[in-house]
Amino acid sequence: MNEMPNIEQANDMTESKISAKKVQVYYGDTHAIKDVDIEIQPKSVTAFIGPSGCGKSTFLRTLNRMNDTIDICRVEGSIKIDEEDIYDPKVDPVQLRAKVGMVFQKPNPFPKSIYDNIAYGPRIHGLARNKQELDDIVASSLQKAGLWEEAKNRLDEPGTGLSGGQQQRLCIARAIAVSPEVILMDEPCSALDPIATAKVEELIDELRENYTIVIVTHSMQQAARVSQRTAFFHLGILVEEGPTQDIFTNPKDKRTQDYITGRFG
Numbered sequence: 001m002n003e004m005p006n007i008e009q010a011n012d013m014t015e016s017k018i019s020a021k022k023v024q025v026y027y028g029d030t031h032a033i034k035d036v037d038i039e040i041q042p043k044s045v046t047a048f049i050g051p052s053g054c055g056k057s058t059f060l061r062t063l064n065r066m067n068d069t070i071d072i073c074r075v076e077g078s079i080k081i082d083e084e085d086i087y088d089p090k091v092d093p094v095q096l097r098a099k100v101g102m103v104f105q106k107p108n109p110f111p112k113s114i115y116d117n118i119a120y121g122p123r124i125h126g127l128a129r130n131k132q133e134l135d136d137i138v139a140s141s142l143q144k145a146g147l148w149e150e151a152k153n154r155l156d157e158p159g160t161g162l163s164g165g166q167q168q169r170l171c172i173a174r175a176i177a178v179s180p181e182v183i184l185m186d187e188p189c190s191a192l193d194p195i196a197t198a199k200v201e202e203l204i205d206e207l208r209e210n211y212t213i214v215i216v217t218h219s220m221q222q223a224a225r226v227s228q229r230t231a232f233f234h235l236g237i238l239v240e241e242g243p244t245q246d247i248f249t250n251p252k253d254k255r256t257q258d259y260i261t262g263r264f265g
């Protein structure tokens, strides 16, 4: 009988991948993130937008504890991923950053071969039992990042020898190689030309089928093109969050409206 509940629909409405409550971030005495609450949906792209210095990158970095590496930075409040408090002392930040990968503004391949750039993470996390399994992870990660055709005949060449756009896709492949569930992207296209940007945007659109993606972007056009939900930050406050189309066509807050119409920022 067709009596099965529509589980997918129910999950869509009730389950967040990431749930942040009352998050504060301080750099010494500077209160950079103030009282942020947000629910981030699984297998979709959420864009963080807002004027320079509003705290987009700071908040993004709380989601995989990258701020732990900054001495003067202090995070308060609750951030849960799949119901697990990621700031619980029991959580190993190295394991967390495999589950919640990150891609940075400037492509930053290791000074190693293309193969070793991808194989590094799976090796340290013990994800492959033998060379064949490692080869398979390298190939499938490059395929998922849309770089296999361009890289398959030069796996032994340095990653730094690729073009900027290819290097950024290599960094995305490197993040994918350790089987993350969430990928954080901090202005991943800002160092790329329009063609490389279009490829990375296409890739982001494909990746959302399998991963939860959060992207910081200065480009409202990019947010509109790649994201399903958008969060607007201003002076450390999350002013408004919602379906991307609503944020761009019918914002509730005057500050959002002023920003998207170019009145400040």
Ligand SMILES: Nc1ncnc2c1ncn2[C@@H]1O[C@H](COP(=O)(O)OP(=O)(O)OP(=O)(O)O)[C@@H](O)[C@H]1O
Pocket: 027, 030, 032, 050, 051, 052, 053, 054, 055, 056, 057, 058, 059, 070
């Ligand atoms: N490592 C740091 N040490 C001290 N203050 C910092 C540090 N990183 C960021 N800040 C401060 O925190 C605030 C938010 O910065 P953040 O880089 O998160 O903003 P942003 O919205 O990502 O900016 P941009 O769009 O220019 O990258 C700013 O006032 C910034 O000066």
